[in-house]
Amino acid sequence: MKIKLSECLRPLVLGALFLGTAAAHAAVQPLDKVVAIVDNDVIMQSQLDQRVHEVQQTIAKRGQGVPPASVLDQQVLERLIVENLQLQIGERSGIRITDEELNQAIGTIAQRNNMTPDQFRQALARDGLSYDDAREQVRREMIISRVRQRRVAERIQVTDQEVKNFLASDLGKMQLSEEYRLANILIPTSDSASSDAVQAAAKQAEDVYKQAKQGADFAQLAIARSGSDTALDGGDMGWRKAGQLPPPFDRMLSEMPIGDVTPPVRTPGGFIILKLLDKRGGEAVMVDEVHVRHILIKPSEIRTEAQTKELADKIHDRIASGEDFATLAKTYSEDPGSALNGGDLNWIDPNSLVPEFREVMAETPQGKLSKPFRTQYGWHVLEVLGRRATDSTTQAREQQAMNALRNRKYDEELQSWLRQIRDEAYVEIKLPGATNQAESADQAQ
Missing domain, CATH: 3.10.50.40 (Chitinase A; domain 3)
Structure with missing residues (x-):
């Protein structure tokens, strides 16, 4: 009652x-x-x-x-x-706003208005408004916002x-x-x-x-x-x-x-x-994606840097001579994530790749093979299969x-x-x- x-x-x-x-x-x-x-x-x-x-x-x-x-x-x-x-x-419901939360909210409001906290106080005073009253109103609005999120969102x-x-x-x-x-x-x-x-x-x-x-x-x-x-x-x-x-x-x-x-x-x-x-x-937010495949050859204890580059060069020449990229990738590539798929990385956002790979990929025309190049992971040969723009x-x-x-x-x-x-x-x-x-x-x- x-x-x-x-x-x-x-x-x-x-x-x-x-x-x-x-x-x-x-x-x-x-x-x-x-x-x-x-x-x-x-x-x-x-x-x-x-x-x-x-x-x-x-x-x-x-x-x-x-x-x-x-x-x-x-x-x-x-x-x-x-x-x-x-x-x-x-x-x-026991909803409370701490002083720290309130101070942070006041600071954010001042910042959005390109003011320091002191300038914000002065602006309120010029408008005939009390800083303490404004602070109390912000506290009330924060409580109301949380009540709404709990009661309405559920x-x-x-x-x-x-x-x-x-x-x-x-x-x-x-x-x-x-x-x-x-x-x-x-x-x-x-x-x-x-x-x-x-x-x-x-x-x-x-x-x-x-x-x-x-x-x-x-x-x-x-x-x-x-x-x-x-x-x-x-x-x-x-x-x-x-x-x-x-x-x-x-x-x-x-x-x-x-x-x-x-x-x-x-x-x-x-x-x-x-x-x-x-x-x-x-207008859709367009994201450029590239369909690319590659072969990765890594230096190791039994293979020097020079030998690794030499092997990458030979694989490149074999592909250029007509041998199947996917077959060679399955045989030689040391990228476990793509080797079994014939080196296919599928459609990928260039921004997710290391800079060296991204730059070579950007310079390689669609349907063409890149020269062997070095990244932190080893030596690569890549082929660009397609380019597209997608919204997300x-x-x-x-x-x-x-x-x-x-x-x-x-x-x-x-x-x-x-x-x-x-x-x-x-x-x-x-x-x-x-x-x-x-x-x-x-x-x-």
């Missing part, structure tokens, strides 16, 4: 009524107040004010107009509620058959190489929403879509209207591999110009509109496909999980004029 903190706090409020008359006549001081009760914790006005200030600073830096306070307060409060729920899960399963199907599809081949930078707007609907509530959400999504198509600032629309976890970031989702995106977004975006938006699409969490901010890739090895492509499928499922599972913990939590909002998103959805049903 959920414990309402409002009931626990009530005796403290009543006790204040019985304070001495001296306190009653003292100057009235503005006190912090509770703006939301979230399960067994509270969100204070000071926390909300601080986060609103940070969001305002971020929006101003992007050169965008700051939305009305009533809109911003409600969006920020909803973000704080969902964060608080995740932090409580982290607390119950819900995701990708089978070998899914990977094979993905790799075999034309769409999968395309998606492994192209990335999109996206922003989104989510008009949420609950799992149990009535048809009227769904229609109302669809109408709202269509209205947002029309405004976006007519040139309205997408980031401002996201801040004011979106129920997504990225709303306060202007809907910015960062870069996404095409393979991460569920149908029909994958096909829509492949045909869209940069700057365009998708029509609203119904998903389990509601109606989603995406804006294509940028794209990159779309099969193993690398399978790993790319696995990652793409997991990321696609992660985004879907994350939104579903966040909605679930929000719906299951006891939340009492005390901010004047604010409404609970879940309550609004219930009222619409």
Whole structure:
């Protein structure tokens, strides 16, 4: 049974009524107040004010107009509620961030902004932000990230058959190489929403879509209207591999110009509109491979360096005269990995070879025999059978496909999980004029 903190706090409020008359006549001081009760914790006005200030600073830096306070307060409060729920899960799960980890994270943030830690402190101060508050926010975000990895990642399963199907599809081949930078707007609907509530959400999504198509600032629309976890970031989702995106977004975006938006699409969490901010890739990363075979002759206690070179020269001349390379390799080659295969190394990445072998192989035309040459392993004769460019090895492509499928499922599972913990939590909002998103959805049903 959920414990309402409002009931626990009530005796403290009543006790204040019985304070001495001296306190009653003292100057009235503005006190912090509770703006939301979230399960067994509270969100204070000071926390909300601080986060609103940070969001305002971020929006101003992007050169965008700051939305009305009533809109911003409600969006920020909803973000704080969902964060608080995740932090409580982290607390119950025993997740801790050490000072060393936190210092390292702060250092990384400073480095990414081309700053030293001291310069980072000064930059925060210029923006009116406390270093201690920023440090605490980083700690909270690290805890939330670990909670999500534990709770969401464990819900995701990708089978070998899914990977094979993905790799075999034309769409999968395309998606492994192209990335999109996206922003989104989510008009949420609950799992149990009535048809009227769904229609109302669809109408709202269509209205947002029309405004976006007519040139309205997408980031401002996201801040004011979106129920997504990225709303306060202007809907910015960062870069996404095409393979991460569920149908029909994958096909829509492949045909869209940069700057365009998708029509609203119904998903389990509601109606989603995406804006294509940028794209990159779309071209395979080509790796040069060479099909080569060789014969290796090693110096030994019973064969001097000169005798070894002499034998390599004779083998070269015999091959040049028409004798079979593979037969001579099986007879003479001292490379145990290729001798039984007629000296065939199959298709190989030149970068995996020693420099001397790589250089001779690069200079030898396809279908031609090299002169004998020396490496650290002995004397070689090689023949180049073919050259090709390939995008990656099969193993690398399978790993790319696995990652793409997991990321696609992660985004879907994350939104579903966040909605679930929000719906299951006891939340009492005390901010004047604010409404609970879940309550609004219930009222619409």
